[in-house]
Amino acid sequence: MKVGIIGGTGGIGQGMALRLSQNHTVYIGSRKEEKAQAACEMCGYALKVLGLPFDLNPTTNQGVVDNSEIVVFSIPAENLERTIDSLTGLEGKIIVSLMNPMIRTDYFKYNPPEEGSAAIQLQKLLPDSKIVAAFNNIPAGKWQKLSEPLDYSVCVCSDHEDAKEKTMELVNSISELEAVNAGxxxxxxxxxxxxxxxxxIAxxxxxxxxxxxFK
Amino acid sequence: MKVGIIGGTGGIGQGMALRLSQNHTVYIGSRKEEKAQAACEMCGYALKVLGLPFDLNPTTNQGVVDNSEIVVFSIPAENLERTIDSLTGLEGKIIVSLMNPMIRTDYFKYNPPEEGSAAIQLQKLLPDSKIVAAFNNIPAGKWQKLSEPLDYSVCVCSDHEDAKEKTMELVNSISELEAVNAGxxxxxxxxxxxxxxxxxIAxxxxxxxxxxxFK
Known part of the structure; x- marks a missing residue:
């Protein structure tokens, strides 16, 4: 599949790129293409020394939208509206949200927008796109650790069955992840x-x- | 430990009694002591034919409070206030809430009280008790299936450290459950x-x- 990552130069974005680009065509997007270029070089080099195949392409966030069947939003939830305002052509696309709005007090507190969740907010902002929540709970530190399998369950939910199925297929193509249909x-x-x-808990x-x- | 179960004649309550009474003194409570008596006879018979030791005692919900160090609330969340109004002597007790308020629409919807959760509501209703949330996510059907281990993680959270520690100890004494300190x-x-x-998901x-x- 052609998968693009908006905010692909963050730790999770780069980790996803490392995992996904072995089986898929991956576009790493950033507000500045130079940053995406640097991330692609780093990830490509790591995959090369590991002797692994990869298909990694640097671009802008708009380039991600233009080129990808599945667009992953891997940005801080507070940047969501600003990022969407800067993009065109999201209609009809499968958009995967792995955003988890939270704040740190004396513990980590879930801090959803008034719509109920970041994913629901995204669906309201983009009523003509197909929003899917997935990959939310994979520990950030594990994405980039290619020496270890990713053997977690991944909850996938959406109001668009075709988008959910395609995203579950994507999940199941990565390491030992197991997609679960959460409704x-x-x-x-x-x-x-x-x-x-x-x-x-950590x-x-x-x-x-x-x-x-989940078992 | 002396552990009592308020609402101990429901499926989860009886399942807990089956698991706990092998290592602890367990009081099964009910509004009507005859129901608790019947549940104890059933559970005791099952444990006897399996050749397992047990210490199971029928009583009223008030009897649970009077006899137990740890009082488990295994009742539907909507019965919470009514049940508390019928009891005395809860001050200073460790009270374990495994209640998960929810409603069924076209999916199962979490339906917390305005306090934020059933456990927080319970702490507000009983400010002089030590409320601990635990055992919330164990599938009901697995409690009673003694032929299978219970090998799940159990999130435990509380604002009372001593109560949390004692509850984690209780959790870890049951089958292969693993208590995790969630804060x-x-x-x-x-x-x-x-x-x-x-x-x-199911x-x-x-x-x-x-x-x-959790891993």
Missing amino acids: PLAVSPYIEAITPLVIN RFSKKRDVGVY | PLAVSPYIEAITPLVIN RFSKKRDVGVY
């Missing part, structure tokens, strides 16, 4: 809230990179 | 919301008895 987009708050929960239980597995 | 009671909404999430993914494991 309509309305359940996305429960999925997003798992991320502050596991960060709290902190209070003195663990690292806590992820979730 | 303060404020995270209880994220934990409670996992239950409608896993019920939705439904939309055509699975049964979906539980959660």
Whole structure:
């Protein structure tokens, strides 16, 4: 598949690119193409020394939209509206949200917008796009660690069945991830809230990179 | 430990009694003591034919409070206030909430009270008790299936460290459950919301008895 990552130069974005570009055509997007270029060079070099194949392409965030069947939003939730305002051509696209709005107080607190979740907000901002929440709960530190398998469950929810199915197929193509169908987009708050929960668990239980597995 | 279960004659309550009474002194409570008596006879008989030891005692819900160090509230969230009004002597007790308020629409929807979660509501109703949220996400069908281990993670959160530690000890004494310290009671909404999430996963993914494991 042709998959593009908006905000692809962050830690999670680069980690996704490392994992996805072995099986898919990946576009790393950034507000500045030079940053995307630098990220692609780094990721490409790492994959090359590991002897792994890859198809990685630097571009702008708009370039991601223009070239990809699946557009992943890997940006801080607070940048969402500004980023969308800067883009055109999102209509009809599958858009994957892995955003988990949260704030840090004496613990990590889920801080959804009034719509209920970042994914629901995104669907309201883009009524003609197909929003899917997925990849929300994978520990950031594990994406880039190619020496270890990614063996978590990935909740996938959407109001668009075709988009959900395609995203589940994408999930299942990565390492040992297992996509689970969690139902309509309305359940996305429960999925997003798992991320502050596991960060709290890591902190209070003195663990690292806590992820979730359903069984 | 002396552990009592308010609402101990429901499926989850009886399942907990089956698991706990092998290592602890368990009081099964009900509004009507005859119902508790019948549940104890059933559970005791099952444990006897399996050749397992047990210490099971029928009583009223008030009897649970009077006899137990840890009082488990295993009742529907909507019965919470009425049940509390009928009891005395809860001050200073460790009270474990495994309640997950939810409603069924076209999916299972988390439906917390305005306080934020059932556990937070309970703490506000009982400011002199030590509320702990735990055991929220264990699939109901697995509690009673003694032929299978219970090998899930159990999120435990509370604002009372001593109560949290004692509850984690209780969790870790049951089958292969693993207690994880999730922090303060404020995270209880994220934990409670996992239950409608896993019920939705079971439904939309055509699975049964979906539980959660953190790794």
